[in-house]
Amino acid sequence: MQEALRFLPSDAEPVDRADFIEQARLARNGSEAPARGLPLTVRGLRKSFGHNDVLRGIDLHIPAGQFVAIVGRSGCGKSTLLRLIAGLETADAGTVSFGEEMRAGDIRVMFQEPRLLPWARVLSNVEVGLGRGRASPDAQARAEKALTEVGLGDKRDQWPAVLSGGQKQRVALARALVSHPRILAFDEPLGALDALTRISMQRLLERVWHDQSFTAILVTHDVSEAVALADRVLVIEEGRIAHDINVDIARPRRRGSADLAALEGSILRELLQSADDPSEQ
Numbered sequence: 001m002q003e004a005l006r007f008l009p010s011d012a013e014p015v016d017r018a019d020f021i022e023q024a025r026l027a028r029n030g031s032e033a034p035a036r037g038l039p040l041t042v043r044g045l046r047k048s049f050g051h052n053d054v055l056r057g058i059d060l061h062i063p064a065g066q067f068v069a070i071v072g073r074s075g076c077g078k079s080t081l082l083r084l085i086a087g088l089e090t091a092d093a094g095t096v097s098f099g100e101e102m103r104a105g106d107i108r109v110m111f112q113e114p115r116l117l118p119w120a121r122v123l124s125n126v127e128v129g130l131g132r133g134r135a136s137p138d139a140q141a142r143a144e145k146a147l148t149e150v151g152l153g154d155k156r157d158q159w160p161a162v163l164s165g166g167q168k169q170r171v172a173l174a175r176a177l178v179s180h181p182r183i184l185a186f187d188e189p190l191g192a193l194d195a196l197t198r199i200s201m202q203r204l205l206e207r208v209w210h211d212q213s214f215t216a217i218l219v220t221h222d223v224s225e226a227v228a229l230a231d232r233v234l235v236i237e238e239g240r241i242a243h244d245i246n247v248d249i250a251r252p253r254r255r256g257s258a259d260l261a262a263l264e265g266s267i268l269r270e271l272l273q274s275a276d277d278p279s280e281q
């Protein structure tokens with residue numbers, strides 16, 4: 001495992017999820033197995049669009065299996081960072097490296113829009129996530145299993161058009177999970193959902209992350225979502241990681257609890273302060 005880098009200005013240690021994962025795994029299997037998530041290290045990452053210097057030097061290490069949330073003002077570069085990590089965008093400088101050689105399907109991204117194929121039934125939409133593996137004999141069984149994991153086993157033969165927004169996002173999640181990714185990147189995946197659906201999707205995300213032990217990176221506008229789900233919250237300001245906050249609150253976390261609210265409040269105050277700072281406009 002690579003050594004964790006230090007970040008500004010936080011001195012928080014990377015969260016050790018090993019105990020949490022191991023306890024769950026031992027309870028399920030009675031045997032020890034290595035975490036499935038991949039670690040990743042970002043060094044000196046820079047990205048500009050024309051004269052807009054969006055990311056001005058990002059240094060970051062995410063241990064295998066950690067759940068990291070990225071927050072910050074609109075336009076601060078959260079999605080750009082996520083896209084660079086996922087290889088959907090090319091950096092101007094810097095590197096993103098992973099603990100091991102990557103195989104196809106190791107990184108998946110889930111977006112705000114479900115991006116389902118309207119002419120394909122739900123099960124076929126999930127099989128799309130297998131890429132070339134769609135042709136394998138067990139593709140259908142894997143897709144059915146992924147659909148069951150998101151609670152939509154009974155919708156396999158439906159068309160996307162008849163599903164609710166939340167159900168469509170569940171299908172998108174199943175499509176992301178079917179390749180057994182070792183890093184799952186979420187770009188504001190729940191942003192278009194109503195409040196109740198959003199909370200039930202947050203629980204689902206947390207459960208699948210817990211069960212499958214992938215490394216999770218969540219871009220969100222919603223600080224309460226970030227502190228409810230993540231082991232660690234990164235605040236991006238002025239193209240850099242301005243705060244790297246350890247969410248040292250035991251799981252399962254109770255929505256609305258005083259400790260979550262206090263942490264959310266302190267992050268929001270920080271964001272509002274930087275938004276009010278005229279020197280940054």
Ligand SMILES: Nc1ncnc2c1ncn2[C@@H]1O[C@H](COP(=O)(O)OP(=O)(O)OP(=O)(O)O)[C@@H](O)[C@H]1O
Nearest residue numbers: 049052054072073074075076077078079080081221
């Ligand atoms: N392909 C692109 N071409 C030009 N500018 C871009 C491109 N992608 C992003 N940008 C610009 O880079 C900046 C950062 O965008 P990004 O989407 O990463 O921000 P964000 O923090 O995710 O924003 P939001 O919270 O509003 O979704 C913005 O000013 C955006 O307009």
